[in-house]
Amino acid sequence: MKTITIEPITRLEGHGKISIFLNEEGNVENAYFQVPELRGFERFCEGRKAEDLPIITPRICGVCPVAHHYASTKALDAAFNVEPPSAAKKLRELMYSGYIIYDHILHFYFLGAPDFVVGPDAPPAERNILGVIKKVGLDIAKEVIKHRAYGQKMTAILGGKATHPSCGLPGGISKGLTEEERQEIEKMAESSVEFAKFSLKLFDDVVLKNKKYVDMILSDPYTLKTYYMGLVDQNNKVNFYDGKVRVVDPQGKEFVKFTPSEYLDVIEERVEDWTYVKLTYLKKVGWKGLVDGSASGVYRVGPLGRLNASEGMATPLAQQEYERMYETLGGKPVHSTLAFHWARLIELLYAAERAVELSIDEEITSKDLRNDVGNPGEGVGIVEAARGTLIHHYQLDEDALIKRVNLVVATTNNSSAICMSVRDAARGLIHGGEVSQGILNMVEMAFRAYDPCLACATHFAIGQMPLEVKIYDYNEKLLKVVKR
């Protein structure tokens, strides 16, 4: 059997490779999406001071550090049994909105758009952000750069640094906003609303008005009928920072809605011999292998997962776009993997609108930023990273040192579906042994839509380190042993 390896896969965050096996007819027997890396955060977080985890865990991923920062901070809120003041929660969500603006712009223009704007089978040397700039022109490129920077700036004003922030504390946040900073954020957020509208228009012009792309979006190799998961507010609208996690079945009906502390009842992970990433599934449906449908526990998270799992967007312009997407693609839920790109831009608009709302909230410049913490215990924090549901679960000892850490990250939640999408795209696109770089790139497009973060997915690692110092005299006689 002939093997084709794509190594490394590119225009994504982290390390990955694809191994494709061709049979004698030159058709795809099977294809494997492998993650060849692992770092081991779970092990080395043990023994650390609990309050250090919002500093340490963002280093799982420098693309979505704010997501890890707040999943971690919220896990500490729960573990110390403290509710932050209302203003602190709003400031956290405002910072979070800035992060979504930056991250969604990054993915759409730098990682995803080259496939559509430059072309899926364009020469590889042009199929990148530079090729996009060449196509759309320098003026638009400068707007892209400016608004990506705005998202980072909004985050940095509140967080100290955008990558990696330092402001999250159990029970609140270390820094508030001055009126001057508030005005600056308001201006950047308003400009981002306009830029999000422009981006949706660009998507319309480049992708939706091109029949070739629409056919590709709706084609079988890029379709999976799975469950969907995402955080929602009390009205079942998409929320990135807080709420309950809602899961819908492949028909779009609510399957379960759970609070962070209940995640172990809903999600289970399995280990494969051939990849360092774990594969997740819905515990109550069970693992049936890499297959879709209602009988398989495979689910999807991220932009399309969130839109499918919700009943709409909480801001007016994003809600209009939400309705338009479902009307265009034939109702809810949408199962087309490439529609992740569209959903991402609708979320960009929502995040910008939400940032405007929060920046003019009368409480946003409040100095009431922290509440006193309770006794250390156990806690789970859940947020929506740009690429999906992110779960941090900590157990603290009586000195508030970390005893155990469990992390289920966005890309792990999508890992089963990514393996299937890559395999299906390979099977659907490679026939009779004919393999061009364009076809292989179209196989890569199947994972790229998810905006996978394989740095996130390979965090697993570290723990309690007994430290022992032995002090000897000059005769090598043991004088003292210091242990902790």
Added chain:
Amino acid sequence: MAKEKLKFAFYWAASCGGCEIAVLDIDEKILDVIAIADIVFWPVAMDIKYKDVEAFPDKYIDVCFFNGAIRTEEQEYMAKLLRKKSKVLVAFGSCAYQGGIPGLANVANKKEVFERAYLQSPSTNNPNSVTPKTSFKVPEGELKLPEFFDTVKTLDQTVDVDYYLPGCPPASDQVAKAVEAVAKNELPPKGSVLAPEKSVCDECPRKKEEKKISKIHRVYEIVPDPEKCLLEQGIICMGPATRGGCGALCIKANMPCTGCGGPCSNEVEQGAAMISALSSILGVDEEKNPDYDAEKLIAQIQDILGTFYKYSLPASLLRRKVIKE
């Protein structure tokens, strides 16, 4: 004749991607970079594969900015390959330079990391105790994964390195300055750290009163005075032992420096330097007190390793925890 464009490469090993973001954070200056240099390899943004790099002539790349520590066989291979293909190799960011936060994994070995991740996680259902293998037979053939090493290494513990750019991630103006130095052919002597000589303390706007302390506080226990030195308020701040260049950004957000800039130029290692700085102010006023108890004072410092060696364990004199099987 127009001057030939420079060739840059960016690569990541055991890292988080924050260093790639630090490159993008130079914002519109990235357009200037593109004007002077062709980027010939950058997996996050460009479709150039390993086989393309293998086909480059030796020293084809003018400058390779390499971020991330070395933790797997693949990362070691890429470090060696890129060293061979590059005229100048820069260890970019805390992980390549000092080991960084992934370097904290040197408190454990492969076995412990695997056990925690694949066998003991409460969300993992693994009755047959499966763990990933470097080679595995599937019905269609063989699948391979790179070996996961017991110990995390820095880049210069793996290959010869020309320059170091500290920070987690490096501050965007330091990145821009480094690129400018390359463009103007004004790089300092080999082995230099491309960042200011001063410490984070030197860049910190807070007032220092040369006060001694006897009590250490965790950050969530007190609301510190925003004008005064955090260390003098009993919050452990790595500022005295950490190279600056960041502008003390974390401290300006009312949080202590955690040391991502690595050691100052005159220090052997960062952790020891901080322990030395702390010992000059902690409990000094109480030494003549009959109830003075040094052990009790020091016991206030929780998690010595994670506090003083958060970004530098692999590069430190300690290197790693000894684990006897």
